[in-house]
Amino acid sequence: MQISLFKGSSLPADILAAWTRLQRSNPSLASPYFSPAYTQTVAAARDDVEVAVMGNAGRVEAIFPFERRAKNMAGPVGSFISDYHGLISEPNFSFAPKQLLRSCNLVAWNFNYLPVNQISFSQYFLEQYRSPIIDLSSGYEAYVKERREAGTEQIKKNGNLFRRLEREVGPVRFVAHSPEPAQLSQLIAWKTDQFRHNGWQDIFSLPWVRNTVEAIHAIQTPEFAGMLSLLYAGDKLVAAHFGMRSATVWHYWFPSYAPAFSKYSPGVMLLLKMAEDSAALGISTIDLGCGEHSYKERLMNGFVTTAKGSVERPALITLPRILRRNSLNFIRRHHGLHQLARQTKKFFKSNPTAS
Numbered sequence: 001m002q003i004s005l006f007k008g009s010s011l012p013a014d015i016l017a018a019w020t021r022l023q024r025s026n027p028s029l030a031s032p033y034f035s036p037a038y039t040q041t042v043a044a045a046r047d048d049v050e051v052a053v054m055g056n057a058g059r060v061e062a063i064f065p066f067e068r069r070a071k072n073m074a075g076p077v078g079s080f081i082s083d084y085h086g087l088i089s090e091p092n093f094s095f096a097p098k099q100l101l102r103s104c105n106l107v108a109w110n111f112n113y114l115p116v117n118q119i120s121f122s123q124y125f126l127e128q129y130r131s132p133i134i135d136l137s138s139g140y141e142a143y144v145k146e147r148r149e150a151g152t153e154q155i156k157k158n159g160n161l162f163r164r165l166e167r168e169v170g171p172v173r174f175v176a177h178s179p180e181p182a183q184l185s186q187l188i189a190w191k192t193d194q195f196r197h198n199g200w201q202d203i204f205s206l207p208w209v210r211n212t213v214e215a216i217h218a219i220q221t222p223e224f225a226g227m228l229s230l231l232y233a234g235d236k237l238v239a240a241h242f243g244m245r246s247a248t249v250w251h252y253w254f255p256s257y258a259p260a261f262s263k264y265s266p267g268v269m270l271l272l273k274m275a276e277d278s279a280a281l282g283i284s285t286i287d288l289g290c291g292e293h294s295y296k297e298r299l300m301n302g303f304v305t306t307a308k309g310s311v312e313r314p315a316l317i318t319l320p321r322i323l324r325r326n327s328l329n330f331i332r333r334h335h336g337l338h339q340l341a342r343q344t345k346k347f348f349k350s351n352p353t354a355s
Helices: 013-025 036-045 097-103 119-124 140-149 154-168 181-197 207-218 259-264 266-281 294-299 319-335 338-350
Strands: 002-007 049-056 059-068 073-075 108-115 125-135 172-175 225-233 236-245 249-257 285-287 302-312
Touching: 002 097, 013 036, 013 049, 013 059, 036 049, 036 207, 049 097, 097 108, 097 119, 097 302, 108 125, 119 125, 119 302, 125 294, 140 154, 140 266, 154 172, 154 259, 154 266, 154 294, 172 266, 181 207, 181 225, 181 236, 181 249, 207 225, 207 236, 225 266, 236 259, 236 266, 249 259, 249 266, 259 266, 266 285, 266 294
Parallel strands: 073 108, 249 285
Antiparallel strands: 002 049, 049 059, 059 073, 108 302, 125 285, 125 302, 172 225, 225 236, 236 249
């Protein structure tokens, strides 16, 4: 297996073509996060993105995008804004992760949301998560019927609030995508206020995050596009969402709304309008992304299982992490003592010098 390294901002045309071919060949890579355009856009905003290309006899078999960090540690492209990451390959492709790291001169690769079907990494999984989705492959009406039969009242309540919003404010209008930068700026302003109000880091104050979002907003191709969706009541903008889409998957990313209209739950209203309009866009899945929220639990009708973990090559910097993972895996696999595993995790968390 030959492995070549490229800067994420200067990928040759033949590599990009191979990347698109591999993504199309593997249904589990349908998310826009696995599109070459996503990695290229992040790479244009920050200079630490690299891409390893694996192949034989001139044929590209797999692509591994990553960010190189201090001391040759690596992480996902886009850091904390990445809800999916991993290897781009045909299904059932297998390889030795440590060999890949060695070829890239890396001592470790940390992952947070790796699809669990990337089995070459399975021995390095520490935790697994459900990433909720709205499966619209049978159409919106079938989805609504399925949710009603599952016992959720969320969609019914949304209908009541929709009628109330129209009665009290004005006719509701949905825009699937707006190309206007000013409306994206309004969404970012709402999100910034939300971050500050909750005492969270304002990620849009980081130039690379804002530049990435603005650049994705401007991309409009059949296989990758930014999507700025808007909800109006009368002439008032009440909610907005910025995400991105591939040919079939719409990724739910940055939702927000005007605080004055919070009593109408306009964010959920906008999400359901997105679901209703998806068929016209060729979208079969809205991926709600990572994070636990009650509305996601009520609206989801499926999920993608992802894993958190780390691949490490033996080195002084990685030895404590290797010992930690091995001890947790031993407890889980051989004793089934889940309480002890939690206590072990708590120990490492409260003793950072041991991790």
